[in-house]
Amino acid sequence: MKILNIAAYRFVALDRLPELKDAIAQALAARHIKGTVLLAKEGINLFLAADSTAIHDFLAWLQRDARFQDLDIKQSWSAAQPFGKLLVKVKPEIIRMNHPAIQxxxxxxxxxxxxxxxxxxxxxxxxxxxxxxxxxxxxxxxxxxxxxxxxxxxxxxxxxxxxxxxxxxxxxxxxxxxxxxxxxxxxxxxxxxxxxxxxxxxxxxxxxxxxxxxxxxxxxxxxxECFVFDDRRGVDSALNPRVDIEASSDSHTAHTVGCLAART
Structure with missing residues (x-):
């Protein structure tokens, strides 16, 4: 298990979102990290994977910003990269509810x-x-x-x-x-x-x-199992992946993209 997978979010007021998006995208790309980061005025939501050195280096960079110091990070491991690419997006909500009074x-x-x-x-x-x-x-x-x-x-x-x-x-x-x-x-x-x-x-x-x-x-x-939004498809109670990613086909990536689109 050589790939560290992390999931984290924080509801925190953010501004200058296009600039923040570009900075995060550049920091991730420089470290060859793949996954998804969603940014909104209400906060950040991320699912990322790479070797542990790259992940921890990125988190140290990100948490130099006081707004991200209290991220609650969940970790699990996989034998191969579960994401096909890197996406950093600005959205109206980091998890869509369509209920603006909820802050x-x-x-x-x-x-x-x-x-x-x-x-x-x-x-x-x-x-x-x-x-x-x-x-x-x-x-x-x-x-x-x-x-x-x-x-x-x-x-x-x-x-x-x-x-x-x-x-x-x-x-x-x-x-x-x-x-x-x-x-x-x-x-x-x-x-x-x-x-x-x-x-x-x-x-x-x-x-x-x-x-x-x-x-x-x-x-x-x-x-x-717990369904997850990447090519592992799910993890068991020991946080082991359902799918052998190294043996997976392009259909797994299509499955992941479709589920991410349906999540909200």
């Missing part, structure tokens, strides 16, 4: 860390005796690769459907502790803020998403 940079929803969540699931309730409901905020094809046991799945085709789904199903969430979760934390952070604004009282986001949960708790209470 995570202004304040996060409460988060629960992976060990605490596992303890809650082991005991069947949170520390206040409330039943815990896991709410999957991902798209349907991601859920089908794997999810927490008995998780709520609203069969979302895209994340922009989430606000309406909350309005349609909010009664079923009453009286429970709701833990929203996603791949790496970005969607469940926006989701948790929306849920609280919709009047759902006891809401947490899973800090770091499924990837951080796998890193700290393994497969406990989770069935299947």
């Amino acid at each position: 995570p940079a202004a304040g996060r929803a409460p988060a629960v860390d992976a060990p605490t969540l596992r303890r809650w699931l082991d005991q069947g309730q949170d520390d206040h005796g409330r039943p815990v409901a896991m709410l999957d905020t991902r798209n349907t094809y991601e859920v089908e690769a794997g999810t927490f046991r008995q998780a709520i799945d609203w069969r979302l085709a895209k994340f922009t459907e989430f606000p309406q789904a909350v309005q349609d199903h909010s009664d079923a969430l009453a009286g429970k502790t709701i833990v929203s979760f996603c791949t790496g934390g970005i969607r469940c952070e926006k989701a948790a803020i929306y849920l609280r604004e919709a009047g759902i009282e006891h809401v947490y986001q899973l800090d770091g998403g499924i990837l951080k949960y796998f890193e700290e708790c393994g497969p406990a209470h989770f069935d299947g």
Whole structure:
């Protein structure tokens, strides 16, 4: 396993986005790093892969900017490069929700860390005796690769459907502790803020998403794999890739591009 894969995001107010885009693209290209970086006024979202020296050198460069010093970085390894190219884009949102009132940079929803969540699931309730409901905020094809046991799945085709789904199903969430979760934390952070604004009282986001949960708790209470947006297609609870990338075909790259386009 010679390629280091990282996923990270941070909601933070950004400006001068075209200049920032060019600087990041140049820094990545100079280090032969591939993957995707999304920039918006609300923050940064990145999925990158290269040898570990290049990745750590880039992160040291990026985090010289105080706005990026608190990136929560999830790491995994693969035998080969899972990305076919480098893309750095400026977007209206780093994860599209089409709900401008949701501003995570202004304040996060409460988060629960992976060990605490596992303890809650082991005991069947949170520390206040409330039943815990896991709410999957991902798209349907991601859920089908794997999810927490008995998780709520609203069969979302895209994340922009989430606000309406909350309005349609909010009664079923009453009286429970709701833990929203996603791949790496970005969607469940926006989701948790929306849920609280919709009047759902006891809401947490899973800090770091499924990837951080796998890193700290393994497969406990989770069935299947975690879908990822590169040619690995998914990782198991040990963060090992589903697909042998070195043996993969161009169809894997086409699959990845299609899923990235559908993610929002």
